[in-house]
Amino acid sequence: xxxxxxxLNKKAAEIVLSLPEHNxxxxxxxxxxxxxxxxGIICTALYREGYGFHVTLMRNPFxxxxxxxxxEKNELIIFSDMGSGQIENIEKLGCKVIIFDxxxxxxxxxxxxxxxxxxxxCGVDGxxxxxxxxxxxxxAKALSPENEDLSSLAIAGAIGDKQHIGGIRGFNKEILQxxxxxxxxxxKTGIKLYGDSLFDALYFSIDPYYKALSGNKHEIESTxxxxxxDKNTRIDELGKDKLMQLQSFLLxxxxxxxxxxxxxxxxxxxxxxxxxxxxxxxxxxxxLDACGKNGxxxxxxxxxxxxxxxxxxxxxxxxxxxxxxLYALMKLEEGAMxxxxxxRYFYSDSSSLGGVVAGIAIxxxxxxxxxxxxxxxxxxxxxxxxxxxxxLVKRGLDLGGAMKKAATAIGGYGGGHMIAAGATIAxxxxxxxxxxxxxxxxxxxxx
Numbered sequence: 001x002x003x004x005x006x007x008l009n010k011k012a013a014e015i016v017l018s019l020p021e022h023n024x025x026x027x028x029x030x031x032x033x034x035x036x037x038x039x040g041i042i043c044t045a046l047y048r049e050g051y052g053f054h055v056t057l058m059r060n061p062f063x064x065x066x067x068x069x070x071x072e073k074n075e076l077i078i079f080s081d082m083g084s085g086q087i088e089n090i091e092k093l094g095c096k097v098i099i100f101d102x103x104x105x106x107x108x109x110x111x112x113x114x115x116x117x118x119x120x121x122c123g124v125d126g127x128x129x130x131x132x133x134x135x136x137x138x139x140a141k142a143l144s145p146e147n148e149d150l151s152s153l154a155i156a157g158a159i160g161d162k163q164h165i166g167g168i169r170g171f172n173k174e175i176l177q178x179x180x181x182x183x184x185x186x187x188k189t190g191i192k193l194y195g196d197s198l199f200d201a202l203y204f205s206i207d208p209y210y211k212a213l214s215g216n217k218h219e220i221e222s223t224x225x226x227x228x229x230d231k232n233t234r235i236d237e238l239g240k241d242k243l244m245q246l247q248s249f250l251l252x253x254x255x256x257x258x259x260x261x262x263x264x265x266x267x268x269x270x271x272x273x274x275x276x277x278x279x280x281x282x283x284x285x286x287x288l289d290a291c292g293k294n295g296x297x298x299x300x301x302x303x304x305x306x307x308x309x310x311x312x313x314x315x316x317x318x319x320x321x322x323x324x325x326l327y328a329l330m331k332l333e334e335g336a337m338x339x340x341x342x343x344r345y346f347y348s349d350s351s352s353l354g355g356v357v358a359g360i361a362i363x364x365x366x367x368x369x370x371x372x373x374x375x376x377x378x379x380x381x382x383x384x385x386x387x388x389x390x391x392l393v394k395r396g397l398d399l400g401g402a403m404k405k406a407a408t409a410i411g412g413y414g415g416g417h418m419i420a421a422g423a424t425i426a427x428x429x430x431x432x433x434x435x436x437x438x439x440x441x442x443x444x445x446x447x
């Protein structure tokens with residue numbers, strides 16, 4: 001299975017190395033943590049081989065993005081963390097193309113100028129076992145063994161794509177073990193807490209999200225007083241006994257909120273630290289996600305390319321980003337959503353934030369009965385993001401298939417994973433889309 005990926009990546013490396021040195025390679029990637037780490041890995045590997053790169057981090061490569069690419073004079077375009085769902089249009093770009101993707105694909109065989117490396121066509125589950133960053137790392141390693149240090153970025157991408165929930169497995173696990181054996185990563189068991197103080201860590205905690213605690217200044221101060229902990233204490237200053245007391249309290253909060261076992265299992269778990277990146281990997285991926293989805297995509301890429309000065313700026317961006325998410329989550333706690341037979345949905349001012357809010361709410365606020373959709377109305381179109389959970393997937397939920405089928409039926413675009421997906425539809429098709437996708441979801445889960 002992973003051998004197939006390695007073989008294809010050797011072909012990808014041959015395509016790149018056939019270009020004259022100093023050529024500029026066009027790189028297009030997704031704008032979330034997985035997409036940004038994918039782009040960072042590819043660009044670093046290209047640079048080390050003497051190639052230039054021109055990068056665009058996109059929300060999706062549908063019509064408008066591909067139209068812009070078609071007008072450029074590119075000899076080679078590399079798509080990472082996207083591309084398989086748009087392969088028929090990508091084949092028309094008139095240049096060589098390499099795709100690294102783990103989302104649902106349209107067809108397994110591509111045109112003669114397109115090399116598609118999709119985890120799913122190689123027998124690896126792209127929902128849980130491989131992501132854009134780990135596929136991109138395999139390519140970088142095929143390009144040169146010296147790129148083995150990029151394994152830290154690869155695992156940060158997998159964690160950013162929530163593929164650590166239920167344990168890192170499959171192709172991702174092969175790379176994790178490699179990074180640990182080579183000394184690029186260290187590990188330590190603990191809960192997710194970071195910030196300039198314990199107060200900051202709890203206030204801005206969105207994943208995990210602690211109901212009635214996250215974003216609640218009064219409740220945090222009261223809780224820390226009851227635990228006899230100074231709110232200004234840094235996490236690394238907390239004694240072992242007090243840390244265990246705090247961790248137990250937070251875990252109990254999640255149990256009380258009715259979180260699924262797979263979510264509880266990642267609350268206190270093995271965490272991976274990278275000296276080269278300067279922090280724990282989930283912390284790093286959170287920074288990238290905040291930069292990408294809060295309008296600072298180039299800042300996120302700078303972090304992946306080793307710009308240490310970008311770290312403090314990214315932390316400020318993250319606080320602003322998390323404050324917006326906290327506001328939206330609190331509204332959902334108050335019931336600001338609509339309900340249909342097979343789904344729930346809410347409206348968001350930002351399509352970038354809407355998907356994140358839906359993902360957090362489905363795990364920490366709502367029950368597990370229905371997926372949650374975020375709807376953002378733009379000038380001439382609607383962006384939809386949706387999230388489910390592993391329990392619903394086991395019952396038959398396939399959001400990627402549902403979004404593709406419902407959106408295509410009304411002239412839109414959609415796709416993704418079984419547990420998370422997105423779509424773009426015309427502004428006047430909202431009601432029709434919701435009715436179609438709801439029927440599909442009811443049938444999926446009943447089946």
